[in-house]
Amino acid sequence: MKLKTKLLAATSLAAGVFSFQASMQLAYAQAAQEPETIETVVVSGIRGSLTKSAQIKRDSKQIVDVVSAEDVGKLPDNNVPEALAHVTGVQIERMHGEGSSISIRGLSSVATTLNGNAASSGSDRAMNLSDIPAELLKAVTVYKSRSADQVEGGMGGTVNVDLRRPLDLPFGWTLAGSVRGVYSDLGGTYSPYTSALIANRFDTALGEMGFLLNLSYTQNNYFENFIESESPDPFFDKDQSTLPGNIHALNGGVGPIAPYAINYGVEQGATTRPSVNLSTQWKANDHLDFVLEGAYISSKDKLHRDRLHMVVRNGTYNLSNIQMMPDGQTLKSATFTSADGTSPVNGGPESYFTRTNRDEFNTNLEAHYHFDRLQVNASAQYNWSSSKYFTLGTYSRFQGATSAVVDVNSSTVLGGGPFVQFNNTDLNDVSQYRLFQLHDEVGHSKSQEFDTQADATYQVSEDWYLRSLQAGYRYSNRHTQKDFGYRDAIFYDSATTKNNTHYMPMSAFPSCGNASEKVKPDVSGADIPSWYRLSSSCILDNYAAVRNYIATSPMASKGRYDWSSNEPPNIDLTNSYNDHEYTFAGYAQANWGANLYFPVEGQLGVRAVQTWGDVLSTDYTDNQDAKGNWFTTITPHSANKSYFDVMPNANALVHFSDKLQLRLSYFYQVDRPAFWDASAWQSINVPNKIIWAGNPDLHSMREHNYDASLEYFFGKAGQVSLGYFLKKPHGWFYYAGIPINDPSSPYNGYTLYQNRNAKPGTFEGLEFSTQSFFDFLPGFWSNFGASANGTLMTSYTIMYDYLNPKVNTDLASVPGVYNAENVSRYTYNLALFYDTPEFSARLAYNYRAKWRVSVWQDAVAYSPYNDATSRLDAAVNFTPYKWVTFSVEGSNLLGENNRTQWGKDDKMPLGLRMQARTVQLSARFRY
DSSP, rough: HHHHHHHHHOOOOOOOOOOOHHHHHHHHHHHOOOTTOOOOOOOHHHHHHHHHHHHHHOSSSEEEEEHHHHHTTTTTOBBBBTTTTTTTEEEEEEEETEEEEEEETTBBEEEETTTEEEEEOSSSSSSOOSSBBBBGGGEEEEESSSSSSSSOOOOSSEEEEEEOGGGSSSSEEEEEEEEEEEEEEEEEEEEEEEEEEEEEEEEEETEEEEEEEEEEEEEEEEEEEEEEEEEEOOOOOOOOGGTTGGGGGGHHTTTOOEOOEEEEEEEEEEEEEEEEEEEEEOSSSSSSEEEEEEEEEEEEEEEEEEEEEESSSOOEEEEEEEEEEETTSSEEEEEEEEESEEEOEEEEEEEEEEEEEEEEEEEEEEEEEEEEEEEEEEEEEEEEEEEEEEEEEEEEEEEEOOEEEEEEEEETTTTTTEEEEETTTOOTOOEEEEEEEEEEEEEEEEEEEEEEEEEEEEOOOOSSSSEEEEEEEEEEEEEEEEEEEEEEEEBBSSOOOOOSTBBEEEEETTTTTOOEEOOOOOOOOOOOOOOOEEOHHHHHHHHHHHHHHHHHHHTOOOOOOOOOOOOSOOOOGGOEEEEEEEEEEEEEEEEEEEESSSSEEEEEEEEEEEEEEEEEEEEEEEEEOOOOOEEEEEEEEEEEEEEEEEEEEEEEEEESSSSEEEEEEEEEEEEOOOOOSSSOEEEEEEETTTTEETTTTOOEEEEEEEEEEEEEEEEEEEEEEEEEEEEESSSSSEEEEEEOOOOOOOHHHHHHHHEEEOOEEEEEEEEEEEEEETTTTTTGGGGGGEEEEEEEEEEEEOOOOOOOOSOOOOOOSSSSBBOTTTTTTTEEEEEEEEEEEEEEEEEEEEOHHHEOOOOOOGGGGGGEEEEEEEEEEEEEEEEEETTTEEEEEETTTTOOOOEEEEETTTTTEEEEEOOOEEEEEEEEEEE
């Protein structure tokens, strides 16, 4: 009764579009009633786009939001996450100057579909939305509720990306394209974006036909500074007398809290994305049509990540000049001196070069038959994708740097943050650099998937209670594989003296000793020094000689790794798996309506899904013999998996008037675990009693969802909606190390680190949205408009299993101890726009409150939090002729940076990531 009262009293935002089948039904019904009417694409500006959005929302039976291609072109949106940044209830993450990922109503588990069909990348269950350029988009739809005919998955919701098709366009030839340049004030980088579209729609003796080719090439050149600390945990110093007062006795003698390491550095590189969409359509007659299409979406990234690194908690140090944070528990600063007084401290430059290539191919064949009351849709997809990366890392130390001053909250960093000063060292003197380690690794994940589905809709009546019936099935066969391998080598300057004081001088490194490069961060308000690195391009150009040196020189310790082979390291079977998964789903759904005191319509459906398969991986057991020598035992490990779920859904739309309506919705959702998380691998460290493992017993997350939305529409584009939602997830995925307490197990007393299912949680909130043009104002002022939306999360908790708290035994006293990850208490968007056929402009502001980044199990009170973020973007568009538009666009105009903290109550700074201001100049044409 309490829930029912909430549903009837509260409301929820709904801005959206029909599901794929529903939209096809509407299009065919209109075609049957008005055979001369065709849909055309008109660049109608902001006013037309908002009018269309309001109408779609008004007619939809689901709770959805849609962003049309016109919207994407009016703000500096370079990919799908950026296009969705201002949608109610959507929160995005940014990396390297662009949107990288999204969450919906606080849940980052989001399913993805392409043109209404399931789509994924590599070994993931979803596409990488940041790889889809805005130039390919027709529309992006966010489904916050689901119906039985939609593919399952995504606790937060589903994002459907619609690419263009030729019969969406006017008859005859269509030519369009764009050229953009983006300038970033960080690093002074320039990024080009280009696209071209050619299409033709024509009549033949066989019926109406069309073809379309859409090309896009983008390149994001980025430069980003970061400062960060890592993994706070108890600091146990062997000489407790060096610690002031009784702080060593805190928490049962565990000691003060300190980060594992602190860093500051630079990430710079380039991400290029060549993409192609090819589509053909044939409408044989008013009853039958076909679609054949394919898309290639690619991302190729070359990244240099350089950091000045200092390990704090792993080393034999003498501490002096100790200062504590105000809480008396967290270390603020200290001087760290090596115990023997001659060895360098465990810190210095670290450089990583990473090359990543992602390629995804999607093919789709559809047939649609419509006659009288019956419509049948059938389709098949074959998709394959590949993701490869190679990383080269070099690690150095400073000869003579026997001590360092560490301050985890230094005033040197703007706003406070970690900082380290290496004593007795000149970072500009390359002769003081000692190279001690080289690391390389490769990873390759690939996937092939075949899907087929068919459904039928029968129109029962137009005025009975039962309006139509839907039924269908989907079958999926997916093979996913992941391989991973790495190597390490340690370098010494003598074949006889191998210890921490005698690493190789950087200048002595074979072939590239004199190819050092300077790294210079550009962190405003912080006096961050520059340093040197070995040239990764030189190492790769001379890789055969480098590998030969490691394999043959007595000054290079290669351990058990084979450096005589070609570039890819040996595959580490622990981190590799081979997975086959099959899914069969069937659904039935009824669309109903009734003319009661008010007209009411809705849906009632159910979807049943059976997933089964097998996964093959290995167990690695590392042990030591009597002499202390390590050896490894490798054992194949296979497992079977099976999930069966029944997912009901029901919704109703009550029309109080032609302007006011109430929408109610219930649905049940499931989300299967990631392939890697549910694989069968284990890595067992016997001496240290630690196991890292996948979890083939991981079961699906499940969720009950309730929504209510009250919506009022006025004018052409005006609407106001106020809503309420309640999500009740069970089995939330999280990662934790928990001791094994089973006397019958050979691993009793070991700590097992793996992904697990949490206990139930609650996500509850309110959403508000409004938009309108000021048509009631006279003349010039009627061209102005505004929009505002916001989400308030009244509850966002997950009952994590904190069975091994090291620091806080009283979990109830920890602020936000059960806060879910990636959820802000509130977010809001404000926009002001002006629109005429020749000139338009938009100013948009986004704010997101503080959120928990992840759960830090070892010290729960120190879980990382992201501070509140805000962003101001603007765009001005000028259309002197109907076939061309020029634009000037800017993002992050206020120059806001991203800051993170350890603990909800800011126990210790985590770090700072600088975010660039950008300016775009563009020209778009269409004919």
